[in-house]
Amino acid sequence: MTAEHYLSMLKNTICTALIAGLSLILVGCATNPVTGKQDFVLMSEDQEIEIGRKYHQQLLQTYRVYDNPELQDYVSELVENIATKSHRDHLIFHSTVLDTPQVNAFALPGGYVYVTRGIMAYMNSEAELAGVLGHEIGHVTARHGVRQQSASQITGIITSVIGGAAGVRGAGDLANVAGTALLRGYGREHELEADRLGAEYLAKSGYDPREMIKVIGILKSQEQFDKQLAAEEGREPRAYHGIFSTHPDNDSRLQEVIMAANKYETDYKKDNQRFFKMIDGLVLGNSEDEGVVRNNRFYHKQLGITIAFPDNWKIDNLPDRLLASTKSKDAVIQISLRDLNKRQTPEQFLRDQFKQELTAGKAIQTDTYPGYTAIVEANTPFGRRATRVAAVFQDNQVYQIFAVTQNDGDLKKYDGNFLHTINSIRSLKPSEVALAEARTIKIITAKNGDTFVKLAAQSPLTSHAEEQLRLLNGLYPDGEPVPGQPIKVVQ
Numbered sequence: 324m325t326a327e328h329y330l331s332m333l334k335n336t337i338c339t340a341l342i343a344g345l346s347l348i349l350v351g352c353a354t355n356p357v358t359g360k361q362d363f364v365l366m367s368e369d370q371e372i373e374i375g376r377k378y379h380q381q382l383l384q385t386y387r388v389y390d391n392p393e394l395q396d397y398v399s400e401l402v403e404n405i406a407t408k409s410h411r412d413h414l415i416f417h418s419t420v421l422d423t424p425q426v427n428a429f430a431l432p433g434g435y436v437y438v439t440r441g442i443m444a445y446m447n448s449e450a451e452l453a454g455v456l457g458h459e460i461g462h463v464t465a466r467h468g469v470r471q472q473s474a475s476q477i478t479g480i481i482t483s484v485i486g487g488a489a490g491v492r493g494a495g496d497l498a499n500v501a502g503t504a505l506l507r508g509y510g511r512e513h514e515l516e517a518d519r520l521g522a523e524y525l526a527k528s529g530y531d532p533r534e535m536i537k538v539i540g541i542l543k544s545q546e547q548f549d550k551q552l553a554a555e556e557g558r559e560p561r562a563y564h565g566i567f568s569t570h571p572d573n574d575s576r577l578q579e580v581i582m583a584a585n586k587y588e589t590d591y592k593k594d595n596q597r598f599f600k601m602i603d604g605l606v607l608g609n610s611e612d613e614g615v616v617r618n619n620r621f622y623h624k625q626l627g628i629t630i631a632f633p634d635n636w637k638i639d640n641l642p643d644r645l646l647a648s649t650k651s652k653d654a655v656i657q658i659s660l661r662d663l664n665k666r667q668t669p670e671q672f673l674r675d676q677f678k679q680e681l682t683a684g685k686a687i688q689t690d691t692y693p694g695y696t697a698i699v700e701a702n703t704p705f706g707r708r709a710t711r712v713a714a715v716f717q718d719n720q721v722y723q724i725f726a727v728t729q730n731d732g733d734l735k736k737y738d739g740n741f742l743h744t745i746n747s748i749r750s751l752k753p754s755e756v757a758l759a760e761a762r763t764i765k766i767i768t769a770k771n772g773d774t775f776v777k778l779a780a781q782s783p784l785t786s787h788a789e790e791q792l793r794l795l796n797g798l799y800p801d802g803e804p805v806p807g808q809p810i811k812v813v814q
Contacts, residue, residue: 357410357465371469375433387422389440392480405457407526411464419683424608430459432468447797449598454535461520467513510534520586531591539567544799557650599809603766624759631747633740653729654737667696669714690749703727711741715748765814769804
């Protein structure tokens with residue numbers, strides 16, 4: 324094949340792809356309910372609603388619904404009030420408060436809106452919470468999820484035609500890069516449009532739209548605090564990817580779109596008495612169902628157990644496992660729980676699991692439970708490594724422990740820590756049951772002389788209590804309570 328022939332065929336193929344894409348665009352245009360202009364979408368409103376309903380059910384298999392019917396009704400009432408002022412007031416919006424400490428809010432197509440108890444803990448007025456909800460309702464009314472999916476589909480169609488029919492190596496990669504760049508930029512515009520719509524809906528519902536800027540300030544303060552923690556712990560700061568994460572500091576475009584909503588100004592609501600009543604008692608951090616961490620110990624009330632980890636190790640309480648690591652992450656302990664399905668000893672369980680010789684194996688007996696531990700060769704995040712493993716039985720369940728080092732030669736260095744954690748697994752003592760209960764928010768009224776230093780000294784928070792209280796009250800990094808002001812403390 325000559326170079327000229329090849330280039331001619333490639334040109335024709337690309338043209339075919341573009342014509343196919345343009346045909347879909349002509350078929351897939353629909354009127355945007357917000358702007359009244361034509362948008363490129365590949366699904367009807369009924370299909371959009373069906374997608375939201377389907378993924379709502381899937382999402383509830385991952386997240387628990389927060390068990391507080393009064394709070395759920397309160398959020399639903401706010402959503403209903405805001406949504407009836409929106410461009411799609413014919414939709415029935417469904418709201419859910421999710422039982423997770425994650426700081427986030429999001430929406431699914433068709434009118435499904437979610438807010439976590441984690442982000443609610445940091446709100447300090449009904450208007451701030453309404454700002455979060457209004458932003459998510461804006462995504463739904465402008466059909467952002469549908470429009471983004473449609474753009475992804477057309478990118479994929481053109482990619483497959485160019486890459487498949489022309490047989491050009493790397494064509495798919497190039498088109499994906501272009502599509503990703505398009506959608507990421509598109510996402511930024513979506514966020515600003517959701518801000519504009521949220522601000523409009525807030526003003527029409529009786530809330531000051533400038534409260535949205537306060538929410539962004541609260542989330543930026545959390546990023547600032549995490550940078551402080553990261554420096555102390557010798558790690559990289561965690562990137563926040565939740566609501567409002569695309570906004571830079573002092574975002575002038577955001578301020579412009581929010582201030583434009585002042586033309587809808589009504590008598591803005593100032594009374595937050597009901598809001599503070601609703602968040603009084605809100606769970607902060609991990610719930611009892613997930614287990615709680617106090618200093619270097621993990622407590623789980625329902626399972627009735629406690630586990631001690633090495634001092635100064637970082638403990639991550641994940642939905643399906645516990646992870647503990649050194650500051651440098653060169654040693655890691657993972658503990659998970661599963662059902663026992665055979666009548667066997669802990670040693671037999673490990674032999675069934677690994678199908679290899681158990682090196683330096685020995686039976687163990689913690690204060691409460693029988694177990695077995697050994698060294699095996701296993702695939703780990705660090706590669707193939709000698710790994711300390713253990714099985715500790717509790718009734719008809721087994722705690723599986725995997726402990727590994729980044730450098731194969733460091734196992735002896737950390738093995739004492741590994742064995743100490745394994746042998747620490749035991750049942751809760753009566754005096755420890757209260758330690759397994761979740762921490763909650765309590766609303767107090769600030770008195771003359773109250774400072775966050777004083778409040779921190781009375782707090783059960785054991786690390787950076789002063790900074791955490793300021794974050795909870797929207798007064799980070801150096802604000803102080805004003806006498807008579809409602810203040811959140813932790814109990």
